[in-house]
Amino acid sequence: MDVFPIIVPFCNKLKSINFYLVRYQDSLILIDAGMDTEDCWHSLQEILKENHYTLTDISAILLTHHHTDHIGLVNRIVSANPIPVYAHPRAIPILQRDSEYIKMREEFFRNLYRRMGCGKFGDRQVIDLHNPILLTEDKKIECEIQVAQDLLFDFDILDIPGHAPDQIAFYNRKCKWLFSGDLLIAHMDINAFIEPYLDGVRTNSLIQQKHSLEKCISLNVEFIFSGHGDILQNPVNILKERIIGLDEKAKIYLNIIKSGISTGNDIARLRFNERYEKQFFNIMSEIIGYLDYLEIQGEINKEMENGIWQYY
């Protein structure tokens, strides 16, 4: 198995958008598909050309999760070269912008933000929900999507939810290579986004994130091919650091609650000040993630008062 990384510089904290061409036997497989930008498109063409391939040599696309910075070129590639596209079953209605799902998701966040005490400001954010993870109609995947399961092209398909409920990794045992989307980014902490499952139940995204990191440690991976930033060799220490970091942050939230701040909204405003309004979706995701985490560990409890959860 050979890998040809496509690393496209990106001018925000993500540093780069990474996706990967992999040669396996006679097949050329694309793992993730970058963003829908000319930069990503040209970088793909360049790497193909450097290695004496063209677009029509790609025989399948595997997607780690539904976020738009990982699926961007799917429509362009498939319209020029109709090949199968694989993703987790949970990703499929999201990628296809299923109207029932979009409606359910809006309702889910409206209720969630109200219960967190975000009031009218939270209600207004729901209208903007398409923004943060861009579930806009123009990013809809037009082709049929196959379910990625068990073994595909010598990759074990591993569930690694947390960053997204549908996140999967592609693991080649022989090379000990793991293509893991946004499970681990070398230079930054990743967000474990709160999302509904397809049935509307809330994900325990931070707990899932921790379990996914632990799963990755147990594999003894030699290389992690990340969705952003550097490719990581022997990543065990950095994986362990991330788990420790997660528990340290949980202590900060526990102390805030011990000081008497009791709603998700008040915790967010206290900890993030003016960033709260600008990065509402990410910040509330983090707060709710840690509240769930502390609650499941038995460190805190909650009670509903006038429709708002009070944590203590």
Ligand SMILES: [Zn+2]
């Ligand atoms: Zn990403």
